[in-house]
Amino acid sequence: MVYRLIGDAAMLFHFAFILYIAVGGFIAWRWPRTFWIHLGVALYGLAISIVGWTCPLTHVENWGRENAGQAGLAEEGFIDHYLTGVIYPADDLRLVQTGVGVVVVLSWIVLAVLTRRRARAESTTAT
Known part of the structure; x- marks a missing residue:
């Protein structure tokens, strides 16, 4: 049961990570300091896409699922398993x-x- 929860948690965190890549810039409109976190996350996502690395979250999900007696993700990884051909x-x-x-x-x-x-607004109100 614990291994399945690990696999499910990794899957959910992976979805949240990808969603943050897509919308983190908009979150920074409200909280500008989060831009630097988003920049790092976006660059990491870009690097994975360009270089073709396997995300560590994919390894964690596979480990959890396989130890729970379930099938792991295909070699193509998380995006191909959950998004490609399903969402688009x-x-x-x-x-x-x-x-x-x-x-x-x-x-x-x-x-x-x-x-x-x-x-500009802060500088005009300060004077």
């Missing part, structure tokens, strides 16, 4: 990755504009 067509993986990248960069651009406006 398998042929559109690069398009989806590019779209997420564009959304992240746009959220950062808006964050820069908001940060500049806040700094």
Whole structure:
């Protein structure tokens, strides 16, 4: 039972991690200091996509599932198992990755504009 919980927790954390890659820039609009966390997470996600590394969370999920007597993820990994062909067509993986990248960069651009406006507003009220 514990191993299954480990596998399930790794899966949920993996979903949350991928969701944070996509929307973390928008969260930084409200809490600007979280930008630096999001930058690290986004760069890590980009590196995994480009280099083709296997995310450590995939290893944890496989370990938990296999020790619980369940099948682990396929060699392709988490995204291919849970998202590709389920959430979007398998042929559109690069398009989806590019779209997420564009959304992240746009959220950062808006964050820069908001940060500049806040700094101006603070400097005018301070004088």
